[in-house]
Amino acid sequence: MIAIYVHIPFCRTRCPYCDFVSEAVSGDPPRNYVDAIIREINEFSVIARGRITNTQSDQAPSASHSRPSSRHSRANGNPYPCSSRRFRSHARCGRPPDRPGAPTEGLQFSRQRRGAEPGTLKREQHTWCGNEGIVAGAGGVRSVFFGGGTPSLLAPSALQRILDAIRNHIGLRPGAEITLEANPDDVTPGLADAWRDMGINRVSLGVQHFDDRVLRYLGRRHDGDTARRACAIIAERFVNWNLDLIFGVPPLEAWDETLAACAAIAPPHIAAYGLTYEPGTPFERRAGDAVGEETWLDLYQRAEAAFAGYDHYEISNYARPGFQCAHNLVYWRNEEYVGFGTGAYSFLDGVRARNHPETAQYLARPGEKAESLRLSEREIRIETLIQHFRLRAGVSKTYYRSRFGCDVRGDFGPQCDALIRRGLLEEDAESIRPTAMGFPLNNEIGLALVE
Numbered sequence: 001m002i003a004i005y006v007h008i009p010f011c012r013t014r015c016p017y018c019d020f021v022s023e024a025v026s027g028d029p030p031r032n033y034v035d036a037i038i039r040e041i042n043e044f045s046v047i048a049r050g051r052i053t054n055t056q057s058d059q060a061p062s063a064s065h066s067r068p069s070s071r072h073s074r075a076n077g078n079p080y081p082c083s084s085r086r087f088r089s090h091a092r093c094g095r096p097p098d099r100p101g102a103p104t105e106g107l108q109f110s111r112q113r114r115g116a117e118p119g120t121l122k123r124e125q126h127t128w129c130g131n132e133g134i135v136a137g138a139g140g141v142r143s144v145f146f147g148g149g150t151p152s153l154l155a156p157s158a159l160q161r162i163l164d165a166i167r168n169h170i171g172l173r174p175g176a177e178i179t180l181e182a183n184p185d186d187v188t189p190g191l192a193d194a195w196r197d198m199g200i201n202r203v204s205l206g207v208q209h210f211d212d213r214v215l216r217y218l219g220r221r222h223d224g225d226t227a228r229r230a231c232a233i234i235a236e237r238f239v240n241w242n243l244d245l246i247f248g249v250p251p252l253e254a255w256d257e258t259l260a261a262c263a264a265i266a267p268p269h270i271a272a273y274g275l276t277y278e279p280g281t282p283f284e285r286r287a288g289d290a291v292g293e294e295t296w297l298d299l300y301q302r303a304e305a306a307f308a309g310y311d312h313y314e315i316s317n318y319a320r321p322g323f324q325c326a327h328n329l330v331y332w333r334n335e336e337y338v339g340f341g342t343g344a345y346s347f348l349d350g351v352r353a354r355n356h357p358e359t360a361q362y363l364a365r366p367g368e369k370a371e372s373l374r375l376s377e378r379e380i381r382i383e384t385l386i387q388h389f390r391l392r393a394g395v396s397k398t399y400y401r402s403r404f405g406c407d408v409r410g411d412f413g414p415q416c417d418a419l420i421r422r423g424l425l426e427e428d429a430e431s432i433r434p435t436a437m438g439f440p441l442n443n444e445i446g447l448a449l450v451e
């Protein structure tokens with residue numbers, strides 16, 4: 001099974017802390033962007049024949065791209081090990097990364113070559129158009145995530161066209177999780193009805209905070225009342241939805257009230273990321289406002305306490321039973337995904353690749369890769385382990401053995417022992433997982449595994 005990410009790189013205005021791939025548009029996002037996405041989906045089989053590894057730069061992406069920031073580990077596609085212990089807001093952009101090499105005979109993804117369950121995707125003739133293409137095999141597509149940017153800016157008819165293209169050209173597994181990221185100020189009862197009716201079954205709401213002072217500091221267009229209204233509209237229509245929060249934003253004392261408001265709304269899933277002041281954004285000049293490590297940890301632990309009734313299953317994510325995000329779990333397990341749209345990452349068959357990060361270039365050549373990198377088997381195993389240690393459950397020894405054909409201890413025994421001695425990991429017969437102390441220190445765990 002694979003996951004699909006669709007990037008919508010448009011927002012009504014740009015938030016000053018944001019470094020996601022997006023641009024401000026005043027009206028509807030351009031129709032030719034949706035056309036390009038659909039073209040990319042349709043030509044996915046062509047891409048799989050080797051364009052990913054044969055484009056301009058079949059070499060390692062720049063450091064900043066090969067190790068996308070933690071927020072990428074959320075929605076759009078870029079789930080790489082974080083370079084910072086501060087896990088950011090928005091799982092959007094580009095979520096994921098990578099791509100396949102060997103084309104013919106069906107895309108034999110690396111998992112298959114390692115002897116695991118066959119048939120993630122296969123090539124065959126589409127009955128509806130007569131052209132050869134890729135369709136979901138036995139596993140199928142397990143999730144689709146519309147991230148951005150602001151996907152809720154797209155008209156329902158445009159979202160429907162993209163979903164139809166995925167269904168017709170690739171195929172969706174029954175019950176696949178289909179998520180749409182939405183900004184509170186876009187949400188109306190009519191739009192939410194339309195999203196639900198077209199098959200979207202999960203909404204991720206970018207609330208960020210309920211305090212108006214914090215929202216003004218962040219440059220958001222909505223206020224707390226708008227956020228509350230949007231939550232009510234979504235909760236009435238969707239069983240499965242997520243509420244995004246950002247902490248570490250002045251005034252810090254507002255955090256407790258926002259936590260209480262969120263706990264009272266009781267969404268089935270909550271993501272809480274610490275604000276970072278990214279180079280190249282307007283907030284770079286405000287870096288002096290950044291909270292210190294102790295304050296960061298205090299705010300993080302307040303969220304843990306407020307959401308004690310949830311399963312804190314990932315460093316920054318909380319879920320009611322049965323509501324873990326299936327799409328993001330693909331990133332956190334370092335499994336395969338395909339990204340469509342500007343700057344979107346893919347990770348298939350051991351190759352991580354990225355579409356052009358400028359929309360003009362993307363429109364000219366949808367699906368052409370600006371960067372691609374074939375990872376060694378060792379690199380894949382290291383990244384898989386680091387990503388799994390973002391999860392409370394850690395890595396299952398059975399899973400690791402079935403995926404790589406060897407024991408995790410055989411690959412990383414000395415490193416794991418050292419981390420266990422430091423109190424960052426613990427182990428039993430079935431798994432190796434982060435301790436309560438190691439859970440928020442994924443970066444330190446990652447560094448120890450790489451060294």
Ligand code: SF4
Binds near residue numbers: 020183
């Ligand atoms: S709405 Fe989201 S993607 Fe758009 S600028 Fe703001 S933070 Fe970035």
